[in-house]
Amino acid sequence: MSKRGIRNVFILFSLLLSMNASNLYASYDEDTLDIFAKMLPRFVLMSSQLHKVKEEIEMCVLYEKLDERSAISLMGKIHANYPAGIKNYKIKLIDKYYQHLESCKNAQLLFMFDTTEENIQQSLHFAKLHQILTISYNADLLADGVNISLYLGRKIIPFLNVSSINANGIEFDNTLLRVSKIYSADMKNEY
Amino acid sequence: MNIKNISLEIKAIIGIIVFTLFIVGLDRYLLSQNITNQFVESKKSKNDLLLNTISPIISLNISLGLSSSNNEYLEQITEQNKDLQLLQIIDKQGILIYNYGEKCTEQNETQHKNNLNYVTKELIDSITDEKLGTIHMHFSDSEFEIMQMKNRVTTIQIFITSFVLLLIFIFMTRKEFKHIRELSKNVLSYDPKLNNFHLTKLDRKDEVGIIHNAIVSMVEKINSHAKLLDEANNSLEQKVQERTQELEEANKKLLQLSITDPLTNIANRRHFENYFSNIWTLAKRSNAKVSVIMCDIDHFKDINDTFGHAVGDYVLIEVAKTMKNTLKRESDLVARYGGEEFIIALYDTNIYEATMLCENIQNALTQLNLFENQPQKHKPVTLSFGISSTVPQIADEAEELIKIADKCLYEAKNRGRDCIITPSEFIQIS
Incomplete structure (x- = not known):
């Protein structure tokens, strides 16, 4: 192989890698994050997770280093929406890399930015173990067993994976169920 | 067909039908009112139910910031509820964030007040209890109006039919009662x-x-x-x-x-006694004189024996007639006292007047020729008289005066008959 050929192969490989990375670590829409910021504390209060809340709503935001800015942005939006907390509860936000998942064991909610499949499975296992509500930015993760995401169609509505929610032993307010779209395995390619 | 020829039975049946129709109409009216009330209640319930169903969802969507979801949801609601005329959501700042249909006219304000086709509710965040806005819903009342109209028309039809039949019934019964009244008036009078x-x-x-x-x-x-x-x-x-x-x-x-004495046709003894008793009492009261003349036909037995009893009766009749004719006053009474004996009662007559009367009788007798047709000759008929007279006192008895006259008569017989004896003459002799 010539020098030029080697260079082309490298460029092609780099391009493929960059495509993978962009696919894996996608950029996050600020408006969608804004909706999540509004929803997250409410999901806790509208679910059986409320029973776990003592004085403050504890939510854990898990992300890869690549998504740190988006995670910080989300937390900023949450604080902006609920500066004094909600319904007499203060909001405690824990931002961790996926590697520091253990720090979230007392949280009522895990918000998951995109990560590797391995991290996802670990996180979901962890959440199931500690009965923590899981919410992902990416609706594709519902297929992996995440509890809630957002359905971004003609309208934006909560997207619930009822089977995983039931598996985690979490219950939701009926009203929330009525405004949400229910995920099923058949719908994997619909969104 | 003449109405007068309709049987009362038929008229009564018409009356019953009218009454039944009226009752049915009334019942129908009450039933329609009931149905209307139920309709109103059910419509209110349905409206309230719809409102109470959608408002938490809308509230949640607002609180979650899912306005596009809200819009789609509300579009579904307006499609499913055909009677929905207006649906408005106004946020807490008073800004209209969703609008469907047109605002109701003022004409329906009354029904709005009754909450029949107008409902409104505040949208509250179920978590924070914060007011998120207000939802207003207006529903069409055309169904209600149609139902009301149908009810009204049916009820009015029944009542008008009842009323017309009732008028006919009243007309018929009034005519009948008028006729019956006239009949009874005629019968009573x-x-x-x-x-x-x-x-x-x-x-x-x-x-x-x-x-x-x-x-x-x-x-x-x-x-x-x-x-x-x-x-x-x-x-x-x-x-x-x-x-x-x-x-x-x-x-x-x-x-x-x-x-009356049947033979002589003058008063009999009993009548004389009654009459004399009366004038005796009257004389006592009026202090008047009463005189009695008793007389007897002389030799009467001889007449009978000579000419027979028929002639004797004839003599009695003629003598009585003569005596009666001689008496001029109504108050004087001559009676046959027994056999050939006669008695005369004279009121307000003294002994002198009585004597005069006796003489008149004697004179009248002399005019009679009672035996002229008889084959044998006989002396003329004469009478012997005894007279008594007195002003009767309280204790005096009428029989006493008759007894005195009788005694005088007896004396007249003794003196040879055909004479008049008064008590003064009788006393002198005694």
């Missing part, structure tokens, strides 16, 4: 004597006509019977009158017979 029943038979086949004609027939019969009865009464009255007259005459005769 009817007097067979006046024959004042003026109704005639009718050409009606119903019960009223039958009763009317029966009454007219009965009155006609009563009239004819009354006429016969009147005639019978008149005849009977005439007969009674005749019989009464005959009876009166018979009584008179009987009375006459009872007080």
Whole structure:
């Protein structure tokens, strides 16, 4: 192989890698994050997770280093929406890399930015173990067993994976169920 | 068909139908009111239910910031509820964030107040209890109006039918009652004597006509019977009158017979005694004189023996007639006292006047020639008189005066007959 050929192969490989990375670590829409910021504390209060809340709503935001800015942005939006907390509860936000998942064991909610499949499975296992509500930015993760995401169609509505929610032993307010779209395995390619 | 020929039974049935229709109409009206109320309640419930169902979802969508979801949801709601005319959501700042349809006109404000087709509710965040806005919903009331109209029309139809039938029934019964009243008035004022029943038979086949004609027939019969009865009464009255007259005459005769001597046709002794007792009492009261003359036909037995009893009776009759003719006053009474003996009662007459009367009788007797047709000769008939007279006192008895006259008569017989003896002459002799 010539020098030029080697260079082309490298460029092609780099391009493929960059495509993978962009696919894996996608950029996050600020408006969608804004909706999540509004929803997250409410999901806790509208679910059986409320029973776990003592004085403050504890939510854990898990992300890869690549998504740190988006995670910080989300937390900023949450604080902006609920500066004094909600319904007499203060909001405690824990931002961790996926590697520091253990720090979230007392949280009522895990918000998951995109990560590797391995991290996802670990996180979901962890959440199931500690009965923590899981919410992902990416609706594709519902297929992996995440509890809630957002359905971004003609309208934006909560997207619930009822089977995983039931598996985690979490219950939701009926009203929330009525405004949400229910995920099923058949719908994997619909969104 | 003439209304007068309809049977009372049919009229009664019409009455019952009218009454039933009226009751049915009333019941229908009450039922429709009930249905209307139920409709209103159910519509209110349905509206409230819809509002209470969608408001938490809308609230949640607002609180979650899912306005696009809200819009789609509300579009579904407006599609599913065809009677929804207006749906508005106004946020807490008063900004209209969703609008469907047009605002209701003021015409329906009353119904809005009744919450029939207008509902509104505040949208509250179920978590924070924060007011998120207000939802207003207006529903069409056309169904309600149609139902109300149908109810009204049906009820009015039933009532109008009932009313018309009722009027017919009243008209019929009024006519009947008027006729019956007139009939009863005529019957009550009817007097067979006046024959004042003026109704005639009718050409009606119903019960009223039958009763009317029966009454007219009965009155006609009563009239004819009354006429016969009147005639019978008149005849009977005439007969009674005749019989009464005959009876009166018979009584008179009987009375006459009872007080009259059958042979001489002058008063008998009993009548004399009654009469004399009366004038005796009267004389006592009026202090008047009463005189009694007793007389006897001289040699009467000899007349009988000579000429027979028939002549003797003839003599008695003629002497009595003469004596009666001689008496001029009504108050003087001559009676046959027994056999050939006569007695005369004289009221307010003294002994002198009585003596004069005796002399008059004697003179009258001399005019008689009672035996002129007899084969044998006989002395003329003469009478012997005994007179008594007194003003009766309280203790005096009438019989005493008669006894004195009798004694005087006896004395006249002793003195040779054909003479008049008064008590003064009798006392002198005694």
